[in-house]
Amino acid sequence: MNGLFEALGEPTRRQILELLAGGEQPAGALVEALRTRGPISQPAVSQHLRVLRTAGLVTVRAEGARRYYALDESGLRAAQGWLAGLVDPLGAFAQPLDALATEIARGHRSRRGAMLAPTPVGQHRPADPAPDADTDTDTERERFGA
Amino acid sequence: MNGLFEALGEPTRRQILELLAGGEQPAGALVEALRTRGPISQPAVSQHLRVLRTAGLVTVRAEGARRYYALDESGLRAAQGWLAGLVDPLGAFAQPLDALATEIARGHRSRRGAMLAPTPVGQHRPADPAPDADTDTDTERERFGA
DNA sequence: TTGCAATATAGGTGTGTGCTTATATCCTGC
């Protein structure tokens, strides 16, 4: 789960996510769909999918030679959580309600201010959901893992 | 309001947003704050602020020679809305509750599928909140506008 | 096994963009 917002920053990748909002799809179908909008190569899409995957925005499921991609809600929620934490320092609305209780119990200080890195509740201190981190920890060989 | 997610894709810019979550701040203070994390020039920050502004993520208020920046919730909500639209095709949870009613009244079709560009409710069809759009429509001279 | 379909990786290229220094613009106080 790295480079969350960096991944979202690319229009083609956002388009892929929109396509996946319609349900799970094999990589090939995504290539096809994207080609209705403009010319793009299969490897380009594959690379985008990899970025989305390491960002925790999509999941893969292998079925035979086909690889089905789907939205990964955890990543999407992480992004939403971070945004929510900005507007609403208390994080009251972010996902699980019990987080609110936690905050209250802690005696919510000063309501706004001195809360530089807003804790996006739900995931405690994601330490910035998208911390540059070019360190490709994804060396795990799992090619075509069935 | 352009390049929403592109703007969010930059770590320094996200850091600026986090700083602004603590309340309105003049540009200079942001430069100072960012310098605690690492070396950066004043123009660099100014440029980031511009990007955030044209993305609708921050607002500016001029007071004397100083320019106070603050979070623009509309932009943040737009981003959240888009994300929400992905996970929840009906857009039930996105901001104002009445949006749900609207959807229901319209007779929510087929629940999932064929809804490629999920309407993020709240702002009807932002036509992709961050549509590449390199066309710099921001030629409006408003330098140091009081 | 061979062939083909589906997808991923390798390697190379061009461009966008984030950075810097230098300078312009605008405000305020003297």
Add this chain to the structure above:
DNA sequence: GCAGGATATAAGCACACACCTATATTGCAA
């Protein structure tokens, strides 16, 4: 007015990254 502070723009550079073609890997069916 002029000096100095605060911020924005200009111009140029370097590097990241999105893209491509070519190829490797895996699965399946003949």
